[in-house]
Amino acid sequence: MAETVLATHALTRDFRGFRAVDGVDLAVAAGTVHALVGPNGAGKTTLFNLLTGFLKPSGGRIEVAGRDITGLPPERIAALGVARSFQITSLFPMLSAREHVELALQGRGTLGWRFWRSAKLLGRYRARADELLAMVGLDELGEAPANALPYGRKRALELALALALDPDVLLLDEPTAGMGLEDVDRTVDLVDRVRAGRTVVLVEHNMSVVGRLADRVTVLQAGRVLAEGPYDEVRADERVITAYLGAADAAG
Amino acid sequence: MSVATQEKAKRPPSLLRAVAGAPRGLRWALLAAALAVTLWLPNGLYPAVAVDILCWALFAVAVDLLLGYTGLLSFGHAAFWGTSAYATGLVAIHAGVPFPVAVLAGALVAAALAAPIGYLAVRRTGIYFAMVTLAFAQMIYYIANNRRGLTGGENGLQSVPRELFGLDLTDAYYFYYAALPVVLLGLWAAWRIVHSPFGRVLVGIRDNPARARALGYPVHRYKLLAFVLSAFIAGLGGGLFAMAHRFVTLDTLHWTTSGKAVVMVVLGGIGTLWGGVLGAALLVRLEDWLSFSGFEAVGLVTGGLFIVVVLVFRRGLWGTAADLLRRRLNR
Ligand SMILES: Nc1ncnc2c1ncn2[C@@H]1O[C@H](COP(=O)(O)OP(=O)(O)O)[C@@H](O)[C@H]1O
Ligand SMILES: [Mg+2]
Numbered sequence: 001m002a003e004t005v006l007a008t009h010a011l012t013r014d015f016r017g018f019r020a021v022d023g024v025d026l027a028v029a030a031g032t033v034h035a036l037v038g039p040n041g042a043g044k045t046t047l048f049n050l051l052t053g054f055l056k057p058s059g060g061r062i063e064v065a066g067r068d069i070t071g072l073p074p075e076r077i078a079a080l081g082v083a084r085s086f087q088i089t090s091l092f093p094m095l096s097a098r099e100h101v102e103l104a105l106q107g108r109g110t111l112g113w114r115f116w117r118s119a120k121l122l123g124r125y126r127a128r129a130d131e132l133l134a135m136v137g138l139d140e141l142g143e144a145p146a147n148a149l150p151y152g153r154k155r156a157l158e159l160a161l162a163l164a165l166d167p168d169v170l171l172l173d174e175p176t177a178g179m180g181l182e183d184v185d186r187t188v189d190l191v192d193r194v195r196a197g198r199t200v201v202l203v204e205h206n207m208s209v210v211g212r213l214a215d216r217v218t219v220l221q222a223g224r225v226l227a228e229g230p231y232d233e234v235r236a237d238e239r240v241i242t243a244y245l246g247a248a249d250a251a252g
Numbered sequence: 253m254s255v256a257t258q259e260k261a262k263r264p265p266s267l268l269r270a271v272a273g274a275p276r277g278l279r280w281a282l283l284a285a286a287l288a289v290t291l292w293l294p295n296g297l298y299p300a301v302a303v304d305i306l307c308w309a310l311f312a313v314a315v316d317l318l319l320g321y322t323g324l325l326s327f328g329h330a331a332f333w334g335t336s337a338y339a340t341g342l343v344a345i346h347a348g349v350p351f352p353v354a355v356l357a358g359a360l361v362a363a364a365l366a367a368p369i370g371y372l373a374v375r376r377t378g379i380y381f382a383m384v385t386l387a388f389a390q391m392i393y394y395i396a397n398n399r400r401g402l403t404g405g406e407n408g409l410q411s412v413p414r415e416l417f418g419l420d421l422t423d424a425y426y427f428y429y430a431a432l433p434v435v436l437l438g439l440w441a442a443w444r445i446v447h448s449p450f451g452r453v454l455v456g457i458r459d460n461p462a463r464a465r466a467l468g469y470p471v472h473r474y475k476l477l478a479f480v481l482s483a484f485i486a487g488l489g490g491g492l493f494a495m496a497h498r499f500v501t502l503d504t505l506h507w508t509t510s511g512k513a514v515v516m517v518v519l520g521g522i523g524t525l526w527g528g529v530l531g532a533a534l535l536v537r538l539e540d541w542l543s544f545s546g547f548e549a550v551g552l553v554t555g556g557l558f559i560v561v562v563l564v565f566r567r568g569l570w571g572t573a574a575d576l577l578r579r580r581l582n583r
Contacts, residue, residue: 078468115450
């Protein structure tokens with residue numbers, strides 16, 4: 001089996017006595033798409049927040065490529081090649097779509113510190129920014145302020161920001177949530193395209209998306225790992241069916 | 253106030269951006285007009301008042317760099333204005349260097365002081381940031397008051413020499429023109445910072461710090477550099493202020509001095525940069541006129557003006573002018 005790039009050991013997070021993530025052991029193999037599923041409130045977003053340093057664990061450890069990153073701040077983890085998208089779209093209201101991507105591209109260098117230079121220097125990222133915008137289907141909307149974009153396009157920009165970091169590990173929190181069918185298909189194609197050379201962890205409610213993309217699936221429930229394995233196995237697991245997938249998915 | 257002002261700071265109207273869409277000719281005309289007014293100022297006002305406007309303009313622009321472009325309300329910037337004033341005065345007294353060198357040295361001392369204060373303060377946001385900066389400024393005030401040997405205590409620092417290659421600058425009219433290059437340099441620096449790659453990151457941090465961190469930006473360090481740069485520009489203003497008055501008093505470190513700079517920014521418009529210049533001109537001129545006419549309750553009038561501007565021109569004077577111009581041009 002391929003080496004593990006992202007691992008958690010007994011990862012735990014409490015919110016004032018409420019255990020949102022409870023002793024999670026996760027091992028994501030390099031180059032795979034690993035889906036994280038589970039009912040609302042299962043702790044998926046909290047797990048992402050722990051992995052990316054936005055929350056400090058109450059217990060346990062996190063490793064990226066064998067390196068302990070437990071307790072590192074978000075910007076350090078991002079610099080180590082772990083990028084995330086947010087379940088609730090998180091953009092800069094004053095910036096245009098292209099300026100968003102330029103800002104994301106600029107983050108990898110030291111250009112951001114140059115307070116004595118002109119912002120026109122960001123022009124060097126323009127070609128790459130336009131490429132990324134085209135990739136997510138925003139090529140016509142580069143000048144539009146992020147505020148004015150329709151919901152589905154905002155989700156696309158959210159993806160473009162994570163991709164701009166060219167991460168080794170890409171964490172996507174419900175990238176298709178609230179999207180129309182066409183946008184869902186486009187997003188699946190996109191993830192399929194950008195997964196080459198990366199490891200993707202995907203929180204997703206849409207089981208057909210999970211089936212199309214995921215190599216392995218981890219099912220979370222009430223903060224714990226309920227089941228883990230290849231999609232078809234997990235899908236057939238009795239406990240998973242009663243706990244989560246239920247009749248609706250069996251029918252669909 | 254902080255919550256309301258921070259809300260507004262999120263959407264900075266920009267006269268420059270409005271003008272950027274305007275014909276080139278209009279842009280140059282506006283710039284020429286601004287330059288003409290600047291050069292004429294000591295002929296239309298008391299030269300000493302004109303010089304004060306220059307100093308406070310730098311101070312207000314420095315505060316706006318933090319408030320408008322980084323989303324941090326400093327209520328302790330008098331620490332940097334006043335520290336630079338004292339440092340400039342001491343350098344001038346003891347080293348006898350040309351006054352711009354003394355001012356530059358004062359501003360560097362202010363920036364050096366801002367590093368440890370900022371390091372601790374940027375870990376807080378909103379009203380807590382304002383409180384931490386205020387607390388440090390109060391500390392500096394008491395230190396200055398106690399170190400009488402250095403600062404002269406309540407008597408202040410007296411007889412600061414104003415030297416520039418033997419030129420006679422005793423007349424405020426001539427000092428205005430001698431100080432102008434330093435001021436324009438400081439204002440240009442602020443403009444450069446706002447329109448740099450660094451400035452772009454600052455606006456990102458102001459509007460969505462979590463996203464900025466997810467993109468790999470060390471938000472605290474960026475805020476710290478913004479804080480130090482702002483203190484440097486405030487220090488240029490404070491140093492010139494010491495040179496302008498040729499003495500330095502504890503007032504330069506007082507919390508009301510911090511408050512005055514914030515009021516200037518709000519009057520002119522948060523996040524407009526040049527609004528601070530306008531706010532400074534207005535407030536300095538008004539205070540001078542009120543005290544000259546023997547009016548006692550200066551604070552009552554400036555406070556009243558503040559309330560009217562906040563209520564009627566919600567984006568400040570400059571911001572409102574920018575909006576009007578933009579609407580005209582877009583028609
Ligand atoms: N900051 C927080 N403070 C308190 N409780 C929280 C916080 N964040 C999440 N929770 C709780 O933790 C549980 C897991 O939430 P979340 O991770 O968002 O679930 P999911 O993403 O799987 O839907 C929920 O019960 C939620 O209410
Ligand atoms: Mg969630």
